[in-house]
Amino acid sequence: xxxxxxxxxxxxxxxxxxxxxxxxxxxxxxxxxxxxxxxxxxxxxxxxxxxxxxxxxxxxxxxxxxxxxxxxxxxxxxxxxxxxxxxxxxxxxxxxxxxxxxxxxxxxxxxxxxxxxxxxxxxxxxxxxxxxxxxxxxxxxxxxxxxxxxxxxxxxxxxxxxxxxxxxxxxxxxxxxxxxxxxxxxxxxxxxxxxxxxxxxxxxxxxxxxxxxxxxxxxxxxxxxxxxx
Amino acid sequence: xxxxxxxxxxxxxxxxxxxxxxxxxxxxxxxxxxxxxxxxxxxxxxxxxxxxxxxxxxxxxxxxxxxxxxxxxxxxxxxxxxxxxxxxxxxxxxxxxxxxxxxxxxxxxxxxxxxxxxxxxxxxxxxxxxxxxxxxxxxxxxxxxxxxxxxxxxxxxxxxxxxxxxxxxxxxxxxxxxxxxxxxxxxxxxxxxxxxxxxxxxxxxxxxxxxxxxxxxxxxxxxxxxxxx
DNA sequence: TCAATCAATTGATGATTATCAAGTTTGCAT
DNA sequence: ATGCAAACTTGATAATCATCAATTGATTGA
Numbered sequence: 001x002x003x004x005x006x007x008x009x010x011x012x013x014x015x016x017x018x019x020x021x022x023x024x025x026x027x028x029x030x031x032x033x034x035x036x037x038x039x040x041x042x043x044x045x046x047x048x049x050x051x052x053x054x055x056x057x058x059x060x061x062x063x064x065x066x067x068x069x070x071x072x073x074x075x076x077x078x079x080x081x082x083x084x085x086x087x088x089x090x091x092x093x094x095x096x097x098x099x100x101x102x103x104x105x106x107x108x109x110x111x112x113x114x115x116x117x118x119x120x121x122x123x124x125x126x127x128x129x130x131x132x133x134x135x136x137x138x139x140x141x142x143x144x145x146x147x148x149x150x151x152x153x154x155x156x157x158x159x160x161x162x163x164x165x166x167x168x169x170x171x172x173x174x175x176x177x178x179x180x181x182x183x184x185x186x187x188x189x190x191x192x193x194x195x196x197x198x199x200x201x202x203x204x205x206x207x208x209x210x211x212x213x214x215x216x217x218x219x220x221x222x223x224x225x226x227x228x229x
Numbered sequence: 230x231x232x233x234x235x236x237x238x239x240x241x242x243x244x245x246x247x248x249x250x251x252x253x254x255x256x257x258x259x260x261x262x263x264x265x266x267x268x269x270x271x272x273x274x275x276x277x278x279x280x281x282x283x284x285x286x287x288x289x290x291x292x293x294x295x296x297x298x299x300x301x302x303x304x305x306x307x308x309x310x311x312x313x314x315x316x317x318x319x320x321x322x323x324x325x326x327x328x329x330x331x332x333x334x335x336x337x338x339x340x341x342x343x344x345x346x347x348x349x350x351x352x353x354x355x356x357x358x359x360x361x362x363x364x365x366x367x368x369x370x371x372x373x374x375x376x377x378x379x380x381x382x383x384x385x386x387x388x389x390x391x392x393x394x395x396x397x398x399x400x401x402x403x404x405x406x407x408x409x410x411x412x413x414x415x416x417x418x419x420x421x422x423x424x425x426x427x428x429x430x431x432x433x434x435x436x437x438x439x440x441x442x443x444x445x446x447x448x449x450x451x452x453x454x455x456x457x458x
Numbered sequence: 459t460c461a462a463t464c465a466a467t468t469g470a471t472g473a474t475t476a477t478c479a480a481g482t483t484t485g486c487a488t
Numbered sequence: 489a490t491g492c493a494a495a496c497t498t499g500a501t502a503a504t505c506a507t508c509a510a511t512t513g514a515t516t517g518a
Contacts, residue, residue, distance in 0.1 A: 044455050063367075065375040065453050072370065084360040093367050093455050116356075123352055127345075130359040131313040137366040138292075138322050141301065144373050145413050146294040148474070176496070184374050186476060191497050206484075206496095224294050226273050226322050377504070405466065415506060420467050435466095435514085 001032040001105070005055050008078045009105065012053075014129050018122040022115045029111040035098045042096040048085040050106035053078065057102020060178060061094040071181035074099065074174060083129060086112050099174050142227050149185040153193045154221030156183060157202065157209055159228050168214070172207040230261040230334070234284050237307045238334065241282075243358050247351040251344045259336040264327050271325040277314040279335035282307065286331025289407060290323040300410035303328065303403060312358060315341050328403050371456050378414040382422045383450030385412060386431065386438055388457050397443070401436040 006027065009015060015023055032055070035041065041052065044063060052059075054077050061073040061081060072094050075081045085092045086109045098104075116123050143152055156179075160170045172179060180190035194204055200220045201213025211217055235256065238244060244252055261284070264270065270281065273292060281288075283304050290302040290310060301323050304310045314321045315338045345352050372381055385408075389399045401408060409419035423433055429449045430442025440446055 063371045063375065063455070065371065065456060066451055068375045070371070070374040072367070084363045087356060088360045088364070090364070091455070093364055093371070117353075120349055120352070123349070123356065124346075127316060127352065127356050127359060130356060130363055131317045134313045134359055134363040134366065135317070135319070135322055137363065137370060138301070141366060141370050141373065142292040142294065142299070142322070144370065145299040146292065146297045150474090187496075188477080188498085189475060192475095195497085222295055226292070226320070227294060379504090416466070417468085417507080418505060421505095424467085 001055070001103075005032075005103075005105075009053060009055070012078060012080065014080060014083075014125045015122070017125055018115070018119050022119045022122060026107050026111055026115055030105055030107040032103065032105050035102050035104060037098050037100050037102075040095060040097040041104065042082065042092055042094070044092050044095045046092055048082065048089065048092060048109045050108055051080060051086045051112045052082060052096070053080045053105040053107070055103040055105050057104075058099040058174065059096050059102060059104075060099045060174075061096050062181070063094050069181070070184065071178055074178070074182065076173075080129070083126065083133070087116070087126065087130070089113065099178065136229065139227050139229065144184055146227070149183065149189055150193045150196060151221055152183045152185075153190065154197060154200065154202075154217055155223055155228055157197075157211065158214075158217060158221055158223055161209075161211055168211045170209040170211070172209070230284075230332075234261075234332075234334075238282060238284070241307060241309065243309060243312075243354045244351070246354055247344070247348050251348045251351060255336050255340055255344055258340040259334055261332065261334050264331050264333060266327050266329050266331075269324060269326040270333065271311065271321055271323070273321050273324045275321055277311065277318065277321060277338045279337055280309060280312060280315045280341045281325070282309045282334040282336070284332045284334050286333075287328040287403065288325050288331060288333075289328045289403075290325050291410070292323050298410070299413065300407055303407070303411065305402075309358070312355065312362070316345070316355065316359070318342065328407065365458070368456050368458065373413055375456070378412065378418055379422045379425060380450055381412045381414075382419065383426060383429065383431075383446055384452055384457055386426075386440065387443075387446060387450055387452055390438075390440055397440045399438040399440070401438070 010023060031050075035057075041059065054075050056077050059075040059081065060071055061075065062069055062071045073081075081096065082092055082094065089109065116126060143155070147155065157170055161168065164170055176190055177187045180187045183190065185193070194202070194209075197217070197220070201211065201216040203210050203212060239252060260279075264286075270288065283306050285306050288304040288310065289300055290304065291298055291300050302310075310325065311321055311323065318338065345355060372384070376384065386399055390397065393399055405419055406416045409416045412419065414422070423431070423438075426446070426449070429445040430440065431446060432439045432441060
């Protein structure tokens with residue numbers, strides 16, 4: 001793996017403050033691998049072998065129950081995922097698959113737990129990371145329980161636009177089926193909801209969404225500091 | 230506060246392994262208070278002053294968005310709540326109110342963070358606690374996104390029955406309005422869903438639910454090890 | 459004991475969402 | 489380009505869920 005990639009990983013808040021020797025120990029035990037799109041990296045219910053880090057590409061976390069399936073998160077570089085299962089040494093609650101060709105760094109779970117026990121700075125960083133993730137899921141649960149599908153879509157557009165620079169345009173980086181699943185609706189209803197947002201000044205063509213009237217969209221989404229990130 | 234209560238708190242997994250002097254430091258800085266039913270202890274959006282521990286009674290965690298409100302958790306003795314906000318020193322994402330007359334131990338957030346920084350065993354325990362909580366919310370999110378209201382109710386009954394001894398009976402410890410909100414439905418639909426479960430061998434009178442045919446109920450709930458605790 | 463009040467149920471209706479079944483568009487490989 | 493396959497859209501219908509209204513049932517306090 002390139003040293004530029006190592007640099008990026010070292011700068012993640014989980015790894016930033018730890019001792020160099022411990023960071024090196026983690027990396028030297030790790031595997032760095034390239035996966036095509038559509039590969040399942042993790043099956044829910046399995047015990048965690050590795051802490052995963054998306055270095056390039058995109059990874060979908062999803063859960064299933066019987067026939068049904070739902071997207072729980074989409075992970076972009078450079079981010080760790082499924083840290084809690086590794087720390088607890090308990091089964092994964094989510095599955096993971098690549099949404100695009102991806103490069104994944106995999107650090108053996110045992111190495112993570114060992115370093116966790118002897119590097120206080122790392123342990124502290126892991127706590128911060130877990131607390132952050134926890135709060136994100138709580139937000140998502142409130143989003144699901146307190147908003148209608150249309151409101152979730154409107155809020156998502158506003159949030160994505162802000163993250164992409166705030167110029168009134170949003171580019172989807174993955175397909176609408178996955179977005180629909182993430183938002184907790186069917187692909188059909190995403191289509192209809194997007195069409196319905198035309199009344200609130202939103203237009204779209206393909207994977208490009210344009211916010212024509214931010215005030216109107218905000219009236220519809222009712223953005224909330226305690227739900228939206 | 231009684232030494233028996235101190236004992237119970239000391240035995241919580243978050244506090245069990247820490248140095249006695251640090252535990253004493255936390256307790257000596259803490260307030261122990263009695264609240265009547267229906268008191269709001271915490272308002273979402275506020276910055277955390279205290280880590281709370283329910284020593285007796287019952288506390289509801291809930292979130293609001295505009296007019297709508299939803300129950301996110303019901304906390305029973307002896308358990309801490311809203312640890313993540315204290316650790317991150319960031320605003321509460323949930324509000325909390327007593328569902329019954331309660332005794333609450335409140336440890337100043339600054340004290341928690343100080344001890345966290347100098348007691349490695351405590352820090353480790355906090356990580357474990359956060360990871361556990363994180364996983365619980367993930368389960369709840371899957372529960373919401375992957376199941377219908379009827380299925381959530383059926384799964385909840387099975388789970389509650391197991392926790393209460395597994396003798397085929399469940400006693401509600403709080404009102405149905407709150408249960409409905411926790412399950413993500415209206416009180417009216419909880420009523421109808423409970424009535425519908427009669428076809429699956431469930432009968433109820435007041436706050437007592439009786440499982441007449443566990444197999445039939447499980448067929449309806451489709452219990453899932455990766456959703457139900 | 460008797461209102462008074464609140465919780466819970468039931469019925470009627472409407473909104474939201476899912477499912478099924480066409481179509482249409484888009485992207486891609488030949 | 490041309491055609492294929494997949495993604496997306498649209499329409500019709502059904503399931504799920506929320507809201508409003510009315511009633512029943514339980515609890516409490518004078």
